[in-house]
Ligand SMILES: Nc1ncnc2c1ncn2[C@@H]1O[C@H](COP(=O)(O)OP(=O)(O)OP(=O)(O)O)[C@@H](O)[C@H]1O
């Protein structure tokens with residue numbers, strides 16, 4: 001007797017279809033699972049046996065063989081437990097209904113309960129794409145799967161409940177579709193609270209408008225962290241596709257909130273500086289996306305940048321260029337997306353006051369050098385916009401003057417973003433920071449005097465090839481905020497000015 005039940009597996013954040021094939025034949029009682037499964041898959045045998053016993057169901061006294069196809073892709077975890085049980089119950093006659101239009105995902109407990117799993121959203125998306133009508137998932141994951149339109153989602157609590165459903169004795173009600181309109185994205189933070197800092201605010205506005213990486217350097221208490229935390233309040237709202245992308249990452253990481261399964265606000269991740277390398281980049285014995293991927297389509301904020309370990313920081317270099325990160329583990333290679341804005345804040349020296357208008361720096365030259373050099377040249381090169389945030393004076397702090405609110409800044413950001421959306425329609429990119437090398441000449445066209453100025457600056461400042469393209473992209477954004485088709489001299493000059501910190505702080 002042979003049966004095939006549909007299920008899914010996960011590779012990184014991508015789901016793939018798994019056919020759970022089962023054969024029951026005469027012979028010595030045996031239960032084996034083949035098809036490149038890991039330890040958790042092999043242990044499925046014990047969970048299935050025990051769950052059936054606990055549900056007062058019979059395990060056949062026969063040779064039971066399960067094959068998880070395709071057999072050449074490594075499967076990990078317990079995602080196929082439910083499909084194995086359904087196959088078994090179909091072959092023993094407990095389930096008599098045709099379930100070929102359904103997909104089953106879930107882990108079994110020894111007591112016959114269906115336990116929640118990670119990655120249900122990408123699996124539901126795949127199942128819908130492949131034309132399945134129904135997806136049966138653990139009850140706790142049903143709301144998450146209901147984000148996907150066009151497929152019936154059934155949340156299952158126990159094996160017994162599933163049997164009653166197929167018997168027709170007590171059918172499970174399909175999960176109500178997730179209502180995206182019921183989400184509010186208000187924030188308590190606002191740029192109106194930040195006094196002064198007009199240049200820094202303008203720089204942050206450009207960063208938000210073009211999706212550029214930003215570095216803020218300044219003495220303690222000058223407002224760097226305060227500025228960075230308000231960045232999400234001026235970023236554009238997520239599109240539905242971006243929401244789904246991000247939710248997929250959180251789903252695989254097992255971080256979906258049961259009550260609000262769709263991520264609808266741009267991620268702002270702010271890991272502590274003692275974070276480990278796998279926690280930042282992804283990986284671990286059970287591979288999971290790291291902070292850099294949890295910030296996908298959002299902001300990764302590294303406060304106190306030099307306090308992060310050098311190896312951790314250097315590991316960011318390639319993913320920042322590629323927009324994705326690949327981690328190798330014994331279970332295979334996993335690729336996670338990470339199209340992010342990197343925002344960092346730091347003091348210029350260990351005491352914090354080098355360059356301060358208010359206090360004298362007490363660090364020796366050697367100490368300053370060691371500290372600042374924790375940020376390597378190549379990493380610094382990846383910050384498109386680098387600014388000094390110096391102390392705001394008493395008059396400004398105490399003036400009581402209302403500063404421009406985030407909503408007003410955001411409106412300008414949106415105008416520039418809409419221009420970019422139109423320009424980049426069907427190109428696979430969404431903002432100026434993502435302009436590829438091949439697109440640069442066509443999109444970043446300079447006026448003759450802008451070109452001349454840029455040449456002078458390039459030679460005088462000894463800029464790298466990467467700095468060249470990054471300055472052009474920032475200049476493109478500045479021009480966009482002024483609705484200018486060509487990049488003019490003033491745009492280039494402003495963009496170049498955002499790249500001069502290294503001459504002051506990094507050159508001894
Ligand atoms: N420009 C400002 N307007 C209003 N409040 C400010 C400003 N700058 C600093 N503050 C106040 O000072 C506090 C400390 O600022 P913040 O934490 O941003 O400093 P920082 O530059 O990150 O310092 P550190 O280098 O020590 O991390 C803020 O929470 C805020 O109360």
Ligand SMILES: [Mg+2]
Pocket residue numbers: 224225226303304345
């Ligand atoms: Mg700070």
